[in-house]
Amino acid sequence: MLLEIDDLRTTYTDSSTEDTVTAVDGVSFQIEEGESFGLVGESGCGKSTIAKSIMRILPDNGRISNGAVRLNGEDLTELDAEPMRQRRWTDIAFISQSAMNALDPVYTIDTQIKEAIEAHESWSKQRMDDRVVELFELVGIDPERRHDYPHQFSGGMKQRAMIAMALVLDPDLIIADEPTTALDVVSQDTILHHLEELQTETGASMLLITHDMSVVAEMCDRTAVMYAGELAERGPTEAIFTNPYHPYTLGLKNAFPSIHGGADSLISIPGAPPPLTNPADACRFADRCPFAAPECRSSDPPMKPVAENHDAACARINDVGIETMREQAATREVWHNVDDAPDDASGASRGDEAASIPTEVSGGDSA
C-alpha cells in the first residue's frame, strides 16, 4: 500500500468571521503501488483540498485538523516543513488544473525543469539534460523544443511540459488535479494517453481528481465519489459504474451525456450541496435525495461494504432495495419531486460553491 488517507479532516477558517468550513470531513481511502485511483466529485466537494492536504500546500487559513496521510507508512501530516519539502517532487508530484499557467514566462521550459531538479538533487548538467530529453519524449514533445519559452507552446503542450516536470524525479505518486479540464477534447485525449503511458512505464501510482466521470472511467482502476466533504462511494471503477449504490452516484451517472447516448433526457439533480460550516450529523445528500428518510437526517451514515471491496455511505440501501433505487433514479420525476429542493436553489446563498472561503493556494511552496 503506497498511500493511506486515514480519516482525514481539513478545515478552513475565515479570519474575519471566525467561521470554520470543514472542507474534508473524515475521508479514508488507500492507493496501492502502480494503481490509478480516481476521486470524482463536483465543485466545492473538497477533492482539491484532499490533494492539497496530502501535499501540505494548503493556504494559510487551512489546516489538517484530524487524521493521517501515510505515504509508504510515514505520516506526512506529522513532518516538519523541511522534510516535507524534500518529499515533494521526489516522492509525490502534483499537477494542477492551471499548471500550464504556473510556468514562468521569462525562462525556458528546460531551465525551469532543471530548477526543479536542482531544488532536490545535485545532478550533473548532462544528467539533467538527458532526463529532460527523456521526459519530453515520454510526453510526446519534440526534445528540441525544450529550449523554447512557454508562450511558444500551445495549452496542451504546456500541460504536458508540466507533467514532464512533475515526473522528473521519478515520484512514487502523481496527483493530477483536473489535469485536462481547461483543454479541448483532442488535447485532453493526448494528455490522458501520455499519463497512462507514463504510469505504465514508471510504475507510479496516480491519484486523478476530476469532475468528469468519463475520464475516471477510462483511466482509473479504483474510484471514490465525493460529496460535500465526505466520500459517498468507493470501489473498483467498473463496479462503481456498472453497479452503483449511492443515490448521488446514481444521479451523477444520469447527468452525464454520453457520446454514444441517444437524445434521451439528461437528468439534473436539483438543489445544491449544503454549506460546510458546522456540518450537522446527518447525511449531506439528504435534502436532494429521493430516497431520504428521517434516519438520514438524524445521523451521518458511515461507509459500509455493499459488495466486494466496494463501500457506500447510505443508510437506505437495504430498506429501499438497490434495484428499486437504480430503477427510480433513472427517471426524471423522482429527482424533481424531492421536497426541499427547488430547482438549482442556492440554499443559504452559496449554492454550488459549498465553501465560501477561498481555496486557491495563496501560500505554501510546491517545489
Add this chain to the structure above:
Amino acid sequence: MSTIPIDSDTGPESLLNSLRELAMRPYGILRGNRMGEVGLVILLGLLVMAMIGPAIAPYDPATKDINDDGTLVSNAGPSAEHPLGTTRYGRDVLSQLLVGARSALLVGFLTATIVVVTGTTVGLTAGYYGGWVDSILMRITDIVYGIPILPFAIIVLTMLERSIFWIIFMLGLIYWRNCARIIRSEVLSLKENEFVQSAETTGASAPRIIVKQLLPNVLPISFLYFAFATGWSIVTAASIAFLGFGDPTRVSWGRMMFAAWNTNSVLQQPLWVAMPGLMIILTVASVYFIGRTYEQVANPRLQGDS
C-alpha cells in the same frame, strides 16, 4: 428601482437616478469595518469642527489679546483664558485651530471632488473607448504627471493671486492623474467581462454602458481616490501655506505653522506649531483609514462576500 422612470435610452433622468443611487453606496461600505468606522468618526468630527468652528471659537482669531499694561499676550502657554496659549501676536491658538479647520476641509473636499470627477471621467472614457481617444487622454495624463506640484503652485499663485480657490483649482488640476490611470486600468480589465459584451449586444450606447455597467464597478476606486486626494491636498496646501504662499485672508493650519516659524516662536510656543500639525495628521489619518477600507472593497477577491 421603482423610482426609475420609464424612459428611452440615455435619458438624463435615468442616468441621474443611477448616479444618485450610487452616491448612497459609500456609507454602506464603511459600516461594519472598524478601521473605516474610526476614520469616519474622526472625519465627521473634523467636519463638524469645520462647520461650527467659527461659531464656537472663544475669540476672533484675529483679535489680539492685550494685557492690562498694554503689552501683547505674546506666545503665552496654555491657561484658563487660552487653553492652547496665544500666538506671537496675542491671538488665541485654539480659536485659530477651530476656524482653520474650515479651510483645510474646504481644500480637501473640493479638491478631492475635482480629482475624482475628472479622474474617473478620464479613466472611464479612455479605458472604454480605447483607440485614439485613449491615446490622447493618456498623453495628457502623462504630461500632467510631469508637473512638479509645489513649484507649479508657487508660480501660479505668484502670477495670479493667493486665493484658496486658486489653490483648490490647481491641486485639482494635477492630482486627478493617478485616479485616471488606475480607473482606466480597472476599466480595461472590466471590459473583458462578458457582461460588458452582453450590454453591447443589446445595443446599448457607449455612454450608457459606461454609466450603468462600468461606473458602479469602479466606484470603490473613486472613493479611494477621494480619500487619498483629500489627504494629499490638505498636506500640499499646508506646505504651500508654510512656504508663505497660502491665502493670507484665511486662517489655515498651514498658515499657522508658517507664522510660528516665521516669528521664531517654535520653541517658545510649541503648541502654536504642534496643534495645527496634529490636526493635519488626524485629517490625513482618518482619510487614510477610510481609503484603506474602500481598498479592501475594491479588491475583487473580497467583493461579493456578504
Add this chain to the structure above:
Amino acid sequence: MTVLELDDASKFFRTQTGLGALLSRDQEYIKAVNDVSLQLDDGEIVGLVGESGCGKTTLGKVVMRIHELTDGEITLHGRPIEEYGRKEYFQEVQMVFQDPFKSLNPQMTVREQLAEPLKVHGHDDRKARIRESLEFANLTPPDQYLDRYPHEISGGEKQRVAVARALVLDPSVVIADEPVSMLDVSIRAGVLNLFRQLAEERDVTILYISHDLATVRHICTEIAVMYLGKVMEYGPTEQICSTPSHPYTERLLSATPVADPTQDRSKVVYDQEVPDPVDLPDGCFFKHRCEFATEACDEEEMHLRPPAKAESANEDWLMACHRAADTDLDWETIPSHNL
C-alpha cells in the same frame, strides 16, 4: 424556413497591428473563419464543434456583430446583417456566454440586469417580460430572485439568469457559447433543457458552440464541425455521430472519453501539431493527419459536398472532403460510434 444564413463568411485577423502593420510589407493573417457557409432554420439547434482555435467562437462573435466580417455575407431573415441597425439586430439575435461569473454585472440585481435590454429598446411592459423570462428559465418564484445580486445565487442560477436576459427581448436567434462548460455536471441538464425548450416551444434558432461532443450530440439537431476556420462537415446529428463521416469528425468522436470502464478506447494521439493558422497548407488542412490522404489532397479545395453514401441524396449532409463522393473509399475502416 431559413432564419440565419452564412455565405462564404470569412473573418481574418491581422497578426500585426498598429505601427507594425504599417511598416511590414507582407501582411500575415490569421484566417479565423474561412469561407464558411451555413444555413440555420427556425427551431434548429445547430452545434458548432471543434478543437480550440478552430474558429467556432469567432464565428459566433461575427454573427453577434462583435467582430466585423472580412468577406462574404451573413443574412438574417433574408436581409444582410449590415442593413440592420444595431438595436434592430439585437432585438433578433442574442447571446449566452460561457462564464456565468463574468456575464452578470456584480453590481446589478437580477431585476436590473434583465431590465437593461428592455430599457435600451424602450419597452414599457418590463415587469411582465422579466417575470416571464425568469419563469421560462425555471427561476421560480421570480420574486425570490428579482432583488438578488449575482454573488447571492449559484453558478447554475447565474447561467439561467443569463439565459433569461437573452430571452427578455424575444429574439429569433440565440447564440450559446459553451454555456454549460463551467457548470457542475449535475446541473448542466437543467440549463441544456432550457435550450431545447426554446427551440421546441418557441421556434428559436440556436447556434450552440461547444467542444464537448457528448453534450452537443445530446441536444443539437444539426452539427457543424470546424477545423482551422473551415467547416469540415455539416449535417443531422444522428448521421454524423452514428455513421462513418469525415475523417476529422471521426477523430473528434473517437477522442471523446466514454463513461464506460468496460470499454477500452484507444486514445487519439497526433504526431503532428495543428498547423500554424497563419501558414496554412495548400489544399486540405487536415491532410497531414488524415489516413485517407492522397496526392490530390494537396490541390483540391475544401468544398462541402454530399457524401456518396448519403443514400437519399440528403442534401443537408455535407463534407469537405473531395473523396466524399468516392464510392471506392473504404469508409467502413473509420470506426463508427453506433453502439
